[in-house]
Amino acid sequence: MLDPELLERITLRRAELDELEERLVKQLTEVRAERDERAVAERVLERMTGELAEKRASGGPVPRQVSGRAVTLIPHREPGVEESRCHGTTSASSPPGETWNEVDLRRCSRTACAS
Template sequence: MRERQWITDRRSELDALAEQLTKELQEVQVERDELAIAERVLNRLAEQVRADAEAAAPATAQVAGRAVLLIPHRSDATDEAALPGDYRRILAIAREADGPVQVRAVGERLGLNASVRGKLEPLRAKMTKLADRGWLHKRPDGRFTARR
């Protein structure tokens, strides 16, 4: 008799567990469906952002077989949007400064390790390129100011 009662009790427990698992499985399937939809939406948005970025990307040219960004002359471009993002950040830092800025100060604002000279040379080259194109003014003392 006891065995029958144990079997009946155990069957009830397993039926309740099966019901609970069935409910959880349905919830999991609903969430997976929602995630699949969210993934499709994100992929479409990523494609759109990529297409927009390609359309707004600065022109590139081939130099010695390598693609390089073209930094337009200030007179050729009506606004800063024609510049790549890192050049726009450099220009914004120079504009925010009260006076002429050193490359080291700009590097520190950009989060570069300014104590290592080699880390500042690429920045100096970018700032010089901006000066050559009329976006910045390079002073004889090596500091830069933004052209208004």
């Protein structure tokens, strides 16, 4: 005949093991999800690093962080710049990749080069 005390101990240990298994399965799922997120973040970082390197090499404007948002810094309008540079156009004397900022475009829209 089965010993009731021994049977109870076995049953309790199986319940403990079932509970441990549930916790480990949950933890494994969380670890896999975080690992997948890290892999995606790594790919994004590699792609962005490559894009920034290309932009730097081409001499174009490079995005910066301002208030947590990526923006492209645009040089301010220099005194004596002709109006033909309105609406993002550049002249032969302007640095590569230089464009107008919004204030310059608003000023320009009030002048003869308004479209």
